[in-house]
Structures are given as structure tokens and as C-alpha cells.
Amino acid sequence: MLHTVNKSPFQKNTFESCIKHAAKGSAVLLIEDGVYAALKGTSVSAEVQQAMGDITFYALEPDVNARGLKGKVMDGVNLVDYAGFVDLTVKFDRVQSWL
């Protein structure tokens, strides 16, 4: 399953809920303010790193760049563009949006 998170992990608990309910082998795509979860050296970085073993993380690069986070995304988070976003929704059988 592909999970999408579009809210900042510092403001809402949606990222937290997503990680808690994402099964092994699933993917999490961070979009809009959700991309802040991919930022290096934050209070949620360790949690992302820990989940990386079971879950593949993606972040939408246009949203990363808009927020001035270029070069500040943690290792292991894959950057995709909108075409890559489309590919992910096709690759996985279902999409769960954590709003």
C-alpha cells in the first residue's frame, strides 16, 4: 500500500499515525507540509530512520525545493517528482491518504 502524508509532523499527529499503521513492504510518500518529516536532524528524524527498515520513504521534490529543504533531506528518503508520484500510485494497489 502507498501511504501519503501531507501535514507537518510538528503540527499534526498524522505522520505518527501513518508510521504506526504502515505494514512492512509499504511505502510512505511525503507531500506538501509532510516533507518536513524528511528533514535531517529534527525531533522526528530518529523515528523515520527506525521505520526505514520496513517502509520505503519518498518525498515530493517540488515541495522539498519550495520549502528551501534542498540538500537537507535525510539519507534513505527517495526524491520523486509529480511523474514519480503518479508512478507510485500505479505501482501500489491501494493509496491511503493521512490527512
Next chain:
Amino acid sequence: MSDEEMMEGGVQKKFCYVNRTAPYGTVYALEALEVVLIGAAFEQDVSVVFMDDGVFQLAKGQDTAGIGMKNFSPTYRALEMYDVEKLYVSKESLEERGLSEDDLLVDVEVKTAAEIRDLMEEQDVLLTF
């Protein structure tokens, strides 16, 4: 009203704008900036506080070409021309987000939560976005 205020033709109050939301995900950051600019025309004593996700508004190197939205971050640099010079950023909020003063696009004064609390207590009007 004091003599000085009479001469200026109006009462000067302490206005504080509290920014707590990240830019682009919602319209709050941009609209708050608009209000600060309009408010500056009224020659009030203005302070702008960036705390929680509001600190992300001042991140350097914003490039919005890919999301098809206008990059309004250069406007923060223009605040000085409107005599809005009291820009305060929460120390704790920066730390929680792995950011330092060097990551910000304008000169600010970094304040602790206790200092921001005291600053808020001094204000006549607080507007939060």
C-alpha cells in the same frame, strides 16, 4: 493620550504578529505577511514572532517553481524598508527542526520561550496566524 501622541495624530500601540504555520501548505504565512505590510503603514510599534512551524517561513533557498506557486519569501527581506525591524524567532522551535540562525533568510533575534512569553505580555494587540 500623551502630548507626543497628539502631535503624531494618533495612538501608538504595541502590535505583535505571531506566525506558527509553515509556508505553502496553507495560505496563513502569505496572508499574515500581507497583514504585517498593511499594518506597517499605520506606524504602530510592530513585532513579528516566528515560532513552531512558523520558523520554516524564513528558510533560505525557497524555490517554488516546481509547485506552480509564487515564492513570497523575498518579501521578508523587504520588511526592514517598512520599518518592521523587530523579528523574533523561537530558539526551541529552531532546535526541534534541526535549524540554526544561518538557515534563515533575514537577520532575526533568537529568543527562548520565556523571553517570547515576556514579549507577548508587553503587547497591546496580538494577532496569530
